[in-house]
Amino acid sequence: MKRTANAVWHGTGKDGSGTLSTQSATLANVPYSFVARFGDGKGTNPEELIAAAHAGCFSMQLSFLLTAAGFPPDELKTGAVLIMESDGGGWKIATVELTLTAKIPGISADKFQEVAAQAKAMCPVSKVLNAEVKLAATLA
Known part of the structure; x- marks a missing residue:
């Protein structure tokens, strides 16, 4: 699979x-x-755009994992805060903080946290970033 984008400056x-x-x-x-x-x-x-991509990627990955585990979600709301820091003469993406609020019928709190952590690790955007990825996950 390939996806493309273009920038003109x-x-x-x-x-x-x-x-x-x-x-x-x-x-x-x-x-x-x-x-x-x-x-x-x-x-x-x-x-x-990276923050939006990360929130979307994580939500979709989590939905796949939850469904496979027998807990299809009703709703996953993910926010992403991307934090840039000075890095010598330039900048770097240091951290992305994901905040999830989820409605998932029948799942235990422990199972929810386990699957959310898996999704954070498996999300392709998480994998590509050379940054710390934090997750705060809450069941609604």
Whole structure:
């Protein structure tokens, strides 16, 4: 399986701007810039997209594992907070904090925590990140 995306950038790093597009066209020439990345400017940024991808990937992985264990979920709500830190002359993604609230009929708290931890470890986005991944999982 292959997925593609494209970025176009014009100008300097601080004053320039660009657009991001994805194969699915869900993102089609979506603006991004220094101000959107390091401030509150309009548009998206790579870290926001990674956080969204991580929340989605983890939720889907958890759903597969729960269903296989006999506990199909009613609802999984996952938030992701991506934390960047200074790294010498640049930046690095240091941590992603996943926060899950789940509605899963019939599952015990221990089994829920076990499967959630498995999903965190197995999620392809978790695997690709060179960052600490934290998980706070709560049954609703």
